Amino acid sequence: MQSRRQQRNERYGRFIGFTALGSLIPGTGLIAAGKRRLGTTVLVVLAALAILGLAVLALVPRSELLSYGGDRQMMLIVGTLLAAGALAWLLIALGTHRSLEPQGLTGGKRLAGALVVILCASVVVAPMALGSRYAFTQRELVGNLASSGASNTTPEVDVSDPWADKPRLNVLFLGGDAGEGREGLRPDTQILASIDTETGATTMISLPRNLQRFPFPEGTPLADAYPDGFVGGGDAGEWMLNAVYRNVPRDHPDVFAGVGDPGADATKWAVEGALGIEVDYFIMVDLNGFEAVVDALGGITVDVPRDIPWGNKSLPDGSCTQANGYIQEGDDQLLDGFHALWFARSRCGSDDYERMERQRCVMNAIVDKVDPTTLLSQYQSLATAAGDIVTSDVPADLFPELIKLMVKVRSQPLESLTLDNEFFGSMGTTSSDPDYDELHARIAEILAATPAAPPAGETAPPSDTTEATGQSASDAGTDRAASIQQTSGTTEEPADGESGEAEEPAADEPVDTGAVC
Template sequence: MQRARRAQGARRSRLQTRRDQRNQRYGRFIGLTALGSLIPGTGLIAAGKRRLGTTVLVILAALAILALAVVVLIPPTELASYGGDRQMMLILGTALAAGAAAWLLIAVGSHRSLEPEGLPAGKRLAGALVVVLSASVVVAPLAVGSRYAFTQRDLVGNISSSGGSNTTPDVDVSDPWADKPRLNVLFLGGDAGEGRTGLRPDTQIVASIDTETGATTMISLPRNLSQIPFPEGTPLAEAYPNGFTGSGDPLEWMLNAVYANVPRDHPDVFEGVGDPGADATKWAVEGALGIDVDYFIMVDLAGFEAVVDALGGITVNVPRDIPWGNKSLPDGSCTQANGYIEEGDDQLLDGFHALWFARSRCGSDDYERMERQRCVMNAIVDKADPATLLSQYQSLASAAGDIITSDVPADLFPALIELMVKVRTQPLESLTLDNEFFGSMGTTSSDPDYDQLHARIQEILAGTPATPDAGETTPPDEDTTEATSQNASSERSGADVQQASGEAEEPADEPTDGATDEPAADEPVDAGSVC
């Protein structure tokens, strides 16, 4: 009896030893599978495939060293510029997708090589889950990066020039700013919504950028600017020898009417042009300011809400109750508002209300509305931190691709992005051509002296300050009005020029519910402090 008991105990001991050995082998298998999924090649070496595993490890190390060298040796501005290179984005997206696929295949191969024979189905499934979870730590970021690269490539293609132009300069894309001390880009806010006849970009802003320093002046033009001369030597100067003026409704001869009316009346001038209205408006702005306008960027405000919503809303200080859902009438009164954006600091606005905050005209004039637009764009820049941009990139890029068009050539985007990096390190000054500005010259926006205006703009742009590093303060010149910026406060000559700070403003427009365009009042409405 005792002998039988001892034999039975010995069998139990042997069985337990075997179970322990199998568990140890399974634990080693799981650990090596996870390691092989995280670091390709290690699992193959552990499985006895040393030559193949070593080759994979060497390739991985070489790629890691190459990536580190790129980050360390290439200047950050040049790296950023690659975001505008469609060919580079194609290469990067393809490489990341291929890397993700290769990583996953090697992880699966390591798992199969390490897997002990005779494992039950449950343990095989557990091993497969370890592969998926471990590999996803690397494969998922690679896949997301690939998707972002292809999205960025599509975005550049969507917003770049899609047709001919009479007004874009001929440049050498390898050094586009060699003979161009200033780059002038016209931002247009367009809305061809229901109830409106054609598109009228009521907000027009020229960003004049010093290509050496990145210092930028934003010039906001009033939509009711009249009698605009077109530049000498252009077809429109011959068509309108006395400027953009004529009989009939004065609203049809203001700056914001150029976009629709000039191409309609002179279609032969714009044959083959991708955006005739923008081309005509660029010539009008050139004639008004006396500067060359190189490119335009049009923002369709019908999709503006999507951008704000993708950011999770924006926070602004509302200076007074702002009506929404109403419209201006020809006699200067307004229809009944559907509601109000209530006065108060740090108000969180979704896309719908942010758009109305920027566009609402009733109870204010164009200049107060321009200030609200500046507040909205500042709020967008504040909200668009790297973490938000990264997490919401797909929705933001999709919205931007739907609402932005331009005549910037696709192959110029790398240089333009590199220049924008400089712009972010410099003060941005904002100049509004308002009643005070024209009053200082003894004129109005409806009857301007363009010779004086040209001279004043040249003087202002010549005095645009630049700081070597963000956060420094430019020493004051002569007694001037204050011009604040995103990074520093600065002052410059021109005491009669009212300047307000601002990030690069995206244009905004009036409601699309059939509101009637009316000239701005001669005197601004005292609507209180804005933002």
């Protein structure tokens, strides 16, 4: 009697053990159940797939692997294969369980065997199912971010080698804000990223929203429409850089017939005319959804130069309403999405140029925070947030090559040039009436002096963010060290009752913009 019970226990223990092993390594349980041919076939196929996967990881460059994330067709294939693989793995585990299950088991023991299958199979099936979900989400994200309509300004490129004749890729980042009391959307944040396509070295050029009198590029319809530059009568605020997005398509609808984002197209031409360089693509971020991205990242860390008010706004008489609170001064302050948005957006007690510096700091902080661990753990929420608030005119089939380029960008320091009062003051002008020929010359020479890539095996720290100064065009190309300096300085907060928007100083009195990075 004891021997028979012992045998039953041994058979049950063998059943549980091989069920667990067969759920983790398909084929082993089938061999133990006597189905040697089927089990061996499953094992051989599994081993071949494992070897193929390891070979791909070992032989294919990391940048190439990452670029597959921008290929919608590849993401469809990967997502489908992972889903099919997860289903096949689960079915084999269930088949193994049925093949090994002894007859006459009680309900409790049968339930225990089923739980073993579920627990062991989930170790492999759950990650495969999650990977499948991520692949389909990535495919949808690329579709959401990619161009959704025609454009007058996007270049025609061979996507198999898009940078062959393009030493620099210029991408315009727009921060759109259709806030309360504002008619339509105005991109107050405009930052051009000029990327060396060979090395990935990048210069970020921050343009003030109040830039005026800029020309449009020769040969474009807007150059004919505005032969004297973007100037006109009435409210001066309607003839600034941030007004182009809404006003130009409204006044010249025939120029933008069929264009997916007329305002962005017009703004690209405006920035081209202002800087004297071609703008290839734009990426628009809706600031009203910006805080969702920051929250998905778990917050960002910035140095706060002084107490920054939040919850208030500027009044017509130049004063500000009472702040609901303050972002406290201090280094390495962790900000959630709500406070990060106010840190970038707050106007009261500062001028446009300090806001530009804070916005640049926020962008750098986001780049620093985007690491593989964060992406994997928060991918779904990040992808959802980005898909809701980001638009661009980048063609979908260019994303793989663009991702490869971004890998290079992350290995290089980001340098920045802020077109502030000090910059324009060094030219004896202001942002309301710059010398655009001189501005074009300075931009061209600064970008031409982009440093070379570090030696093989060395990478420059991406957090080493520097700022280009407004030096003379004749010196900019000959002495790069003199044209790049570490961002520094503080900004004094005006007393209560003073204007929330600082007056522009005289050309010979450049202000300290309170850079905080």
